[in-house]
Amino acid sequence: MSDPFTGEIQIYAFNFAPYNWAACSGQLMPIQQNTALFSLLGTTFGGNGTSNYQLPNYIGNIACGQGSGPGLTPRVMGETFGSDSVTLLSNEMPSHTHGARIYNQTDPSKRQGTPAANYALTVPDTVTPFTTTNTVNSTFPIGTIGVAGGGVAHENQQPYLTLNFCICLSGVFPQRP
Template sequence: MDEVMAVVVCFAGNYAPRGWALCNGQILAISTNQALFSLLGTTYGGDGRSTFALPDLRGRTAVSTGQSPFRNYALGQKLGTESVTLDISHIPAHRHDGDITVQLPANSGPGIDPTVNGGFPGDFTGAYATTANSTMQAPDYKNVTMTTVGSAIPVITRAPYLVINHIICLQGIFPTRN
């Protein structure tokens, strides 16, 4: 074969060609795959004495090793999840501002206690209406109660995707280091 051993490629077929295997975490015997084991070791699994594993890319996206702005990625490391359930601790501190206008009917005569018999406020200290059938300002209340909504249903976090097989070269040119 002209391919380099341990190379992983996308393959649109529904099987692995001769000399290749699907990247499905298959366990292989070291005794019959010594060259490939010398490249992969137990990075993807196996006991390292008699077995080792191929990479398992089922339902996963391949990411290169190295440092990103968020974390360090090590060879063989499995990270991430397809969904997450958000709760209040995931939401940054914030506020919801709004204006509320309240108009109360008022009388121009002496005021009555609005809490008694459904009366209307009238012309009294603190009231802002002086004519009949007008409105007055309500006291400036700033506390508004807001309820949280939601149902704690997991949110899908994966990007759009196309399912395609990944295969690894089992037999081929042994790669040399520079």
């Protein structure tokens, strides 16, 4: 492997930062002890800029290139965006249906407790849900197929592995263009 550049970020598959590297976990760094890295990062990721600066924070986040492209939102270095959870509204979900499958339990002694696989507890007495036509001839209770979610947010995270982003504290200083 070639010599790393100061400020270079690499992904490692172990839970510690190599020698002269630091985990990208948003920690504050003293400027006096890391002047070369501060000259590259500044306060892009935080810090007060007089006594400390902050390293990038990839805990629960993903790397994203800066700039823009056709149909993409412009991004700048140090920007964070997105959310850990999302609550979908009904107008954000595609139109779809859920069918109810009902099976008759032919053995009356088993019409209690937990039904066997592919069997219901009992057939409703006042309707005939089992027909050979597609014509609706009965209405099931509203709870048969209900609304799910209840306005509660769900997790909105990309798939991930246990990899750690680390930044080089001391390496070859990159030449400026």
